[in-house]
Amino acid sequence: MYVSVLDGFYKLLHPCITVLVASVSRSGRPNVMACAWNMPVSEEPPMIAIAIGRESYTNELIKESGEFTVNILGREYLEAIWICGTRSGRNVNKFRLANLTPEPARRVKPPIIKECAAYLECKLHNYVDSGECTIFIGEVLDAYASKEVFSKDGWNIEKIGLPLHLGGRLFTIPREIIQPKLRK
Numbered sequence: 001m002y003v004s005v006l007d008g009f010y011k012l013l014h015p016c017i018t019v020l021v022a023s024v025s026r027s028g029r030p031n032v033m034a035c036a037w038n039m040p041v042s043e044e045p046p047m048i049a050i051a052i053g054r055e056s057y058t059n060e061l062i063k064e065s066g067e068f069t070v071n072i073l074g075r076e077y078l079e080a081i082w083i084c085g086t087r088s089g090r091n092v093n094k095f096r097l098a099n100l101t102p103e104p105a106r107r108v109k110p111p112i113i114k115e116c117a118a119y120l121e122c123k124l125h126n127y128v129d130s131g132e133c134t135i136f137i138g139e140v141l142d143a144y145a146s147k148e149v150f151s152k153d154g155w156n157i158e159k160i161g162l163p164l165h166l167g168g169r170l171f172t173i174p175r176e177i178i179q180p181k182l183r184k
């Protein structure tokens, strides 16, 4: 027996780490949105892809400036994620609304977000329309993370409490680290 999930098919591919994508307007006004559809797509050169709704303000700003930052944050900022994922920067200042602090990035014009634990600064490589979204492929110009919660082995999941999006208003936090057994 199967449950039919075509109209929520993407939840089969969740949970996904939810990041904040920051962008900036020509006049220098920053914006931020929640984004669960993100992934690495190349190591050499370093590149990532994000799928961003074509109606969103972020979509317009990334096309306009050709740059964006990806900001990763812990579970204590779940409400901020929700605000950034349910309001549009066309109408409100989400930094103020969500109590987030924009700070200058190292290599790009859009800001990074002070409260976050890790950052990827990206220059737009190219983009392709995909249904109601645009897939933006960004070259990662710089990437850095707080030593408190990240090492060469990856996230210290107990310390960071990474919120992963299940769908709707539901999130989950990874708790266990496991390794595949090696066959002789």
Ligand SMILES: Cc1cc2nc3c(=O)[nH]c(=O)nc-3n(C[C@H](O)[C@H](O)[C@H](O)COP(=O)(O)O)c2cc1C
Pocket (backbone or CB within 6 Å): 018, 031, 032, 033, 034, 035, 036, 037, 038, 051, 052, 053, 055, 056, 057, 058, 059, 081, 082, 084, 085, 086, 087, 088, 089, 090, 133, 165
């Ligand atoms: C947890 C969560 C994850 C989201 N992930 C995405 C995503 O991957 N792509 C997308 O286009 N919108 C996503 N959204 C919705 C956008 O964040 C939302 O449309 C936002 O209001 C756009 O803001 P903007 O108009 O200021 O750019 C997500 C919302 C939430 C709450």
